[in-house]
Amino acid sequence: MSFDSATSLAGLWDSLLPIGRDDSTGGYRRFSWTPEDQQCRAWFTSAAAERGLRTHSDRNGNLWAWWDWPDSSPGPASAADAAGGSGPSGSGVSPEGTVPPRAGAAGGSGPSGSGVSPGGTVAPRAGTVVTGSHLDSVPDGGAFDGPLGVVSAFAAIDLLRSRGFAPARPVAVAAFCEEEGARFGVACLGSRLLTGAITPDAARAQRDVNGISLAEAMAAAGHDPEGIGPDEDLLASIGAYVELHIEQGRALADLDCAIGIAEGIWPHGRWRLDFTGRADHAGTAALAGRHDPMLPYAAAVLAARQAAAANGTLATFGKVIAEPGGANAVCSTVTAWLDARGPQETALRATVDEVLAAAERAAGLHGVTVAVRPESITPPVTFDPGLRERVAASLGARGITAPVLPTGAGHDAGVLSALLPAAMLFVRNPSGVSHAPAEHAAAADCAAGVEALAAVLQDLAG
Ligand code: GLV
Ligand code: MN
Ligand code: MN
Numbered sequence: 327m328s329f330d331s332a333t334s335l336a337g338l339w340d341s342l343l344p345i346g347r348d349d350s351t352g353g354y355r356r357f358s359w360t361p362e363d364q365q366c367r368a369w370f371t372s373a374a375a376e377r378g379l380r381t382h383s384d385r386n387g388n389l390w391a392w393w394d395w396p397d398s399s400p401g402p403a404s405a406a407d408a409a410g411g412s413g414p415s416g417s418g419v420s421p422e423g424t425v426p427p428r429a430g431a432a433g434g435s436g437p438s439g440s441g442v443s444p445g446g447t448v449a450p451r452a453g454t455v456v457t458g459s460h461l462d463s464v465p466d467g468g469a470f471d472g473p474l475g476v477v478s479a480f481a482a483i484d485l486l487r488s489r490g491f492a493p494a495r496p497v498a499v500a501a502f503c504e505e506e507g508a509r510f511g512v513a514c515l516g517s518r519l520l521t522g523a524i525t526p527d528a529a530r531a532q533r534d535v536n537g538i539s540l541a542e543a544m545a546a547a548g549h550d551p552e553g554i555g556p557d558e559d560l561l562a563s564i565g566a567y568v569e570l571h572i573e574q575g576r577a578l579a580d581l582d583c584a585i586g587i588a589e590g591i592w593p594h595g596r597w598r599l600d601f602t603g604r605a606d607h608a609g610t611a612a613l614a615g616r617h618d619p620m621l622p623y624a625a626a627v628l629a630a631r632q633a634a635a636a637n638g639t640l641a642t643f644g645k646v647i648a649e650p651g652g653a654n655a656v657c658s659t660v661t662a663w664l665d666a667r668g669p670q671e672t673a674l675r676a677t678v679d680e681v682l683a684a685a686e687r688a689a690g691l692h693g694v695t696v697a698v699r700p701e702s703i704t705p706p707v708t709f710d711p712g713l714r715e716r717v718a719a720s721l722g723a724r725g726i727t728a729p730v731l732p733t734g735a736g737h738d739a740g741v742l743s744a745l746l747p748a749a750m751l752f753v754r755n756p757s758g759v760s761h762a763p764a765e766h767a768a769a770a771d772c773a774a775g776v777e778a779l780a781a782v783l784q785d786l787a788g
Contacts, residue, residue, distance in 0.1 A: 334484040335776055338477040342369050352763040353466025358504040359543035366461040370501050373480050384560055385553040386519040389501040393483055453565040454496040455787040460505035468765025470572035476501050478570045482780040493787035502738040509534045511701040517738035521745050522556035529554060566713055566786055567748040569739040570779050572767050576758030577731050584774040585728045587717055588750035591707040591740040593674050594667035598701050599685055603694040605658035619660040622688035622696060629684030630664060639668030639677045640734060667734045671706060707740040710747040717749045720785040721778055751778055
């Protein structure tokens with residue numbers, strides 16, 4: 327029976343689609359450690375179980391599903407080897423040279439066969455080829471950002487199995503927690519914790535808009551927050567991470583290509599600005615006597631647009647909370663978040679400096695204080711050139727033309743790339759829109775994405 331990757335994809339997609347969807351907007355509200363998140367996690371576990379994959383929630387709440395290799399011998403090769411050591415570039419090492427030697431790092435020391443100990447804990451094995459993405463969303467996000475990578479990972483495994491492919495290295499599907507930072511402010515929180523890019527104490531202390539800390543939210547969802555932090559063994563077991571993601575622009579549509587390969591990620595970050603003024607009556611407080619925090623906030627918004635245009639960057643205020651929030655009152659505080667990104671760190675820095683200077687200047691003029699806190703800073707990422715070339719070669723061998731593109735969007739692959747070879751595939755999004763319900767990829771392009779991912783997994787894990 328011939329296998330139709332679109333069929334497998336459609337079944338997975340349809341079962342995930344209703345979770346966390348807001349009927350009034352058509353957008354998704356899948357925030358970490360909420361009931362919707364728990365439903366996504368249950369979906370992941372069930373999709374894995376249907377495929378006989380062993381699942382595990384790591385100490386940080388990231389989900390993993392392992393496709394074991396068929397024999398019970400230890401891992402056959404080092405992770406660097408799996409990631410590109412034998413590929414066209416042969417390096418398997420990032421340009422920064424930060425990839426540690428992985429040969430025998432986990433040593434194939436896990437229990438034979440399953441990778442899961444009798445106690446249910448996982449002893450990961452060296453050279454694992456990991457693919458996946460995330461299941462959380464921004465407020466009213468699109469259906470594809472994150473889920474497409476997880477669904478495609480399972481569908482690619484289905485496709486490879488249908489072709490009789492037996493991996494020589496373990497393959498795993500991952501779904502990382504709180505990638506969007508929509509609830510706790512720090513983007514890619516799950517992968518940052520895994521890699522040690524944020525300390526457990528700092529992560530536990532992050533609070534959502536209702537004042538609930540990450541530690542409290544995890545505990546309420548049944549996950550022990552005391553256990554969070556870097557996981558050396560798990561990291562050491564990963565030979566390569568390949569994340570498929572919907573494109574978050576329309577370069578592929580303009581190039582008439584269904585699939586792209588990521589070159590790197592712009593440096594970007596998120597800054598929280600707390601403007602504090604004095605609440606007063608909108609109908610009686612004279613303009614001259616007001617301490618209105620809305621005014622320096624407005625100045626910051628305009629400065630962001632000007633600074634971004636002047637520096638060739640992007641700057642956005644997409645979230646603002648005015649309190650106490652009476653329509654007939656001067657508010658006492660305005661809390662706003664600046665998201666800024668750019669192709670170079672210097673231009674990004676200049677943009678942020680100009681916005682913050684404008685905010686402080688206007689705050690001074692209006693008798694308001696402003697406190698600034700960086701919440702989530704991500705340095706520039708250049709994906710491992712050796713792995714990227716190998717991915718391109720895998721696709722090229724199957725006649726897939728895939729242009730190499732930079733992106734201004736953040737991804738767990740970018741965080742992981744600081745410690746191990748990572749790569750990304752993009753699937754065409756003709757709408758060019760993302761982080762919004764209009765985000766879209768055609769079914770045929772999603773199927774092409776599964777084919778492309780399967781080709782890469784077959785090469786890396788074969
Ligand atoms: C993640 O999608 C981000 O770039 O904010
Ligand atoms: Mn996103
Ligand atoms: Mn994403």
